[in-house]
Amino acid sequence: MLKKERYQAFVAYFSTHSPDAQTELNYRNPYELLVAVILSAQCTDKRINQVTPALFERFPDAETLAASNPDEVFTYIRSVSYPNNKAKHLVGMAQKLVGDFDGVVPQSVEDLQKLPGVGRKTANVIASVVYNAPAIAVDTHVFRVANRIGLTNNAKTPLAVERQLVKYLPKDTLAIAHHWLILHGRYICVARRPKCEICPITWMCRYYEKEVRPKLERNTQKTK
Structure with a gap:
């Protein structure tokens, strides 16, 4: 299958079968999504969703978070990965958000990356999810799948993956394609042993074509 055909097949399939794909992080506004995405680095969305209700009740906006300190924030996020660093990042992010952006989460990837704890991946998530910008965040799932x-x-x-996806995906699909790839990688195309036996897109998958199908055919020949 040619690259152009594979992209067309990918978009056609997921547009039909997963037209409403979205982040599994719970949030009510851009500030909450920004906090949740910072916390989600190397941690599951399920864990973050367990932590954020109490965190958002105590710190409902950037102003209250900026007025706090890492030690207090740590008590709310101690069960996530790297809580000490993330507590420092959250307070620093909130202080810069209040000081430089009047407490409003900026739209551009460049401005978002000025915030402590916000790398390119997080910035792309916020820009695409909140502001529907033509950007795609590359996490471990997106990179792998x-x-x-x-x-x-x-x-x-990740940057090389991002550039190729941005080049070949239709611009209006970039934001949702991020979620297509994440969810497919989270539940089917898992890291150690992809669940090819239940995967609905093996017909367009290079890995299946080159690695899995030949083994199945060899096993079939042996049993004859």
Whole structure:
């Protein structure tokens, strides 16, 4: 399958079967999503959703969070990964958000990356989810699935994956394609042993074509 055909098949399938894909993080406004995404680094969305209700009740906006300190924030997020660093990032982010952006989460990826704890991936999430910008965040799921199914050609870095996806995906699908790839990677195309036996897109998958199908055919020949 040619790359153009694979992209067309990918968009066609998920547009039909997952037209409303969205983040599994719970949030009510851009500030809450920003906090949740910062917390979600190397941690499950399920864990973050367990932590944020109490955190948001205590710190409902950037102003209250900025007036706090890392030690207090730590008590609310102690069960997530790297809580000490994330507590410092959250307070620093809130203080810069209040000081430089009047407490309003900025729209541009460049401005978002000025906030402590916000790298390119987090900035792309906020820009695409909140502001529907033509950006795509590359986390471990997106990186793995895009390379595995053949949307990208053995890209070695998240930025390389991002550039290829932005180049070949229709601009109006970039924001939702991020969620298509994440959810597919989270529940089917898992890291150690992809669940090819239940995957609905093996017919367009380069990994299945090159790695899985030949093994199945060899096993079939042996049993004859």
